[in-house]
Amino acid sequence: MTVEHPRRDWRDTLREATDLALLGFALCLAALPLLTVAPAVATASAALHDRSVTGGWPDVRTTVVRFGRALPGGLAVSAVGLLTAAALAADLLALATGRVPGGSPALAGTAVVVAALLGYAGLVAVAVGRTGGRGWRAAAREVARGCPQRPGTWAAAAGVCCLAGLLAVLVTPVAVPILAGYALAAVHAVDARGPALAAEPVDAPAIRSEPS
Structure with a gap:
C-alpha cells in the first residue's frame, strides 16, 4: 500500500521562499563584521541541512549556540577567505585593465580558477552544515577528495556561486x-x-597462506 504525500500548493512555496529570504537576512546580519562570514555561513548551512533532514528549521537557541561554537575556527577561515578573495579580485582587475601582461587568455584562465574555487567553497559550506557548522578542515579535505569524483556537481556549484x-x-x-x-x-x-x-579505500590486511 502506497502512502500518498500531501500535495504542495502556492502557500507552501511562498512559505519556503519567505523562510529562505529570512535566512539570508540573518546570514548577512551575522556576517556584517566580515570576520564572522564563515561562522554565519556555517550556521545557515546547518539550518538548511536540518530543514532537508527533519523538514523543519532549528529553533533560535540551537542556532545561537551553533553560531557561538562556529566562531573560534570560523574567524580564521573568514580571514583566509577574505584575503584570498581580495587577491583574486585584484588579479582579475589588473588583467582586465591591462596593467598586467597576459591578455585575454590569462584573464580567462584566472576566471576559470576563480569559478572553480567558488564552487569548491560552496560545497565546503554544505559539508560544514552537515556537521552542525563546525569542522572546516575535515570538510575541506572531504570536498577536495570529492570534487574530482563529482565534476558535474563541482561545476554546477561553481555555476550557482558565479551566478x-x-x-x-x-x-x-x-x-x-x-x-x-x-x-x-x-x-x-x-x-x-x-x-x-x-567510500575511501580501506587497506585490507595481508592474507598469509598457510604452509600445506
Missing part, C-alpha cells in the same frame, strides 16, 4: 541578503542531487 555573484552586482542592495539565502539553498540542492561520494 549569485553576478546577480549581487546587478540587483539592488536590499535584495542581496535574499539572494544569499537562495544561493546557499541552491548549492545544498546541487550537492544533494549529485552522485554520492565513493
Whole structure:
C-alpha cells in the first residue's frame, strides 16, 4: 500500500521562499563584521541541512549556540577567505585593465580558477552544515577528495556561486541578503542531487597462506 504525500500548493512555496529570504537576512546580519562570514555561513548551512533532514528549521537557541561554537575556527577561515578573495579580485582587475601582461587568455584562465574555487567553497559550506557548522578542515579535505569524483556537481556549484555573484552586482542592495539565502539553498540542492561520494579505500590486511 502506497502512502500518498500531501500535495504542495502556492502557500507552501511562498512559505519556503519567505523562510529562505529570512535566512539570508540573518546570514548577512551575522556576517556584517566580515570576520564572522564563515561562522554565519556555517550556521545557515546547518539550518538548511536540518530543514532537508527533519523538514523543519532549528529553533533560535540551537542556532545561537551553533553560531557561538562556529566562531573560534570560523574567524580564521573568514580571514583566509577574505584575503584570498581580495587577491583574486585584484588579479582579475589588473588583467582586465591591462596593467598586467597576459591578455585575454590569462584573464580567462584566472576566471576559470576563480569559478572553480567558488564552487569548491560552496560545497565546503554544505559539508560544514552537515556537521552542525563546525569542522572546516575535515570538510575541506572531504570536498577536495570529492570534487574530482563529482565534476558535474563541482561545476554546477561553481555555476550557482558565479551566478549569485553576478546577480549581487546587478540587483539592488536590499535584495542581496535574499539572494544569499537562495544561493546557499541552491548549492545544498546541487550537492544533494549529485552522485554520492565513493567510500575511501580501506587497506585490507595481508592474507598469509598457510604452509600445506
